[in-house]
Amino acid sequence: MTPPIRLTRRPLSVAAAVRALSGPDLGGVAVFAGRVRPDARPGGRVVAIDYEADARFARRRLAEIERIARARYGAGQVVLWHRVGRVRVGEIAVVTGAACPHRAKAFAAARYLIEELKRTVPIWKTERARRGRPPRRRPSRRTGPSAG
Amino acid sequence: MAAPSIEVRLYAAARQAARRSSVRIGAPPGGLAAADLVRTLARRFPDLAPVLRVSRYVRNDRTLTDLRTRVRPGDRFSVHPPYGGG
Numbered sequence: 001m002t003p004p005i006r007l008t009r010r011p012l013s014v015a016a017a018v019r020a021l022s023g024p025d026l027g028g029v030a031v032f033a034g035r036v037r038p039d040a041r042p043g044g045r046v047v048a049i050d051y052e053a054d055a056r057f058a059r060r061r062l063a064e065i066e067r068i069a070r071a072r073y074g075a076g077q078v079v080l081w082h083r084v085g086r087v088r089v090g091e092i093a094v095v096t097g098a099a100c101p102h103r104a105k106a107f108a109a110a111r112y113l114i115e116e117l118k119r120t121v122p123i124w125k126t127e128r129a130r131r132g133r134p135p136r137r138r139p140s141r142r143t144g145p146s147a148g
Numbered sequence: 149m150a151a152p153s154i155e156v157r158l159y160a161a162a163r164q165a166a167r168r169s170s171v172r173i174g175a176p177p178g179g180l181a182a183a184d185l186v187r188t189l190a191r192r193f194p195d196l197a198p199v200l201r202v203s204r205y206v207r208n209d210r211t212l213t214d215l216r217t218r219v220r221p222g223d224r225f226s227v228h229p230p231y232g233g234g
Contacts, residue, residue: 034234054159054226057209082233089200094234110221114234122206123233144165 005062007053012092021077021099028106031079031097032114044129048088055084057109061121066115066127073109075100080113082123130132152177152221156189158196161229162203165196179220182212189227204228 002020006012014033021029039046062080069075077099087093096117098109117123153172163169166189173188182205190197205212205230206226219225 053158054157054206054228054232057206057226060209118231118234120231121233122159122228122231124229126160126231 002079004066004078004080005059006079007055007058007084008064008081009083009085012081012083012095013090014095017079017081017095017097018080021097023099025101026076026099027101029097029099030101030103030106030110031095032110034094034114035092036087039127041127041129044131046089046127047130048086048128049093050086050126050128051082051084051093052124052126053082053084058082058121059125060095060105060118065120066085066118069098069109069113073098073100073105073112075105075109077129078109078113080117082117082121084123084130152186154179154219154223154225156185157224157226159226159228160232162199162227165177165194166201175193175219176220177223179218179223180208182207182217182219182225183215185219185225199229200227202230214221 002016014031017031036049066078066080069078075098079095079097081095083093096110096113097115098106100109115126152175154175155170155172157170158166173185186200190200206228208224
């Protein structure tokens with residue numbers, strides 16, 4: 001059985017998440033995947049992101065988020081998966097998802113999962129840019145993270 | 149026997165500012181207030197001070213909401229800069 005919570009150095013699979021989000025009464029399945037983008041930065045274009053976590057506390061927080069998603073949205077299955085270590089451009093850094101009887105709660109639960117993960121789980125990122133090459137365009141106006 | 153101390157774990161920007169991932173701070177057996185522990189860190193590592201101002205503090209896997217909370221030798225105390233998962 002695929003665990004609902006994972007902090008892993010291994011690649012993440014959306015297909016595996018969809019498989020994990022199955023159950024006889026779970027007709028609504030919503031999955032979010034965040035992928036590392038090649039944003040332009042003053043030091044060059046982003047080629048990877050290094051993720052680190054306070055793993056013990058992060059797992060505790062993720063378990064709490066899972067518990068609330070099940071109670072608040074009636075989610076029968078939940079996935080909260082995040083990479084740690086180096087994640088290259090194009091790779092998936094995070095997968096969250098929920099399976100509920102109907103779509104409205106599945107969408108709401110999936111949104112809750114990713115927003116709460118970003119807000120309260122101790123995971124940090126360091127962008128790695130290609131050295132020695134200036135960005136090909138002006139820095140992005142986006143101030144958010146390069147994944148998701 | 150070593151004097152009582154508290155191990156402080158530093159993550160991400162806090163680790164980079166202090167140039168280490170953990171540090172031991174001497175403490176009396178009864179511990180000291182989290183605010184005093186943070187002040188000691190800021191004095192010892194001036195580059196860490198701006199990071200401390202925006203960080204959360206975690207004692208024994210619980211986020212502190214009151215910096216008057218006592219931290220005792222043997223507790224796990226961590227400095228968490230703003231999170232950036234996803």
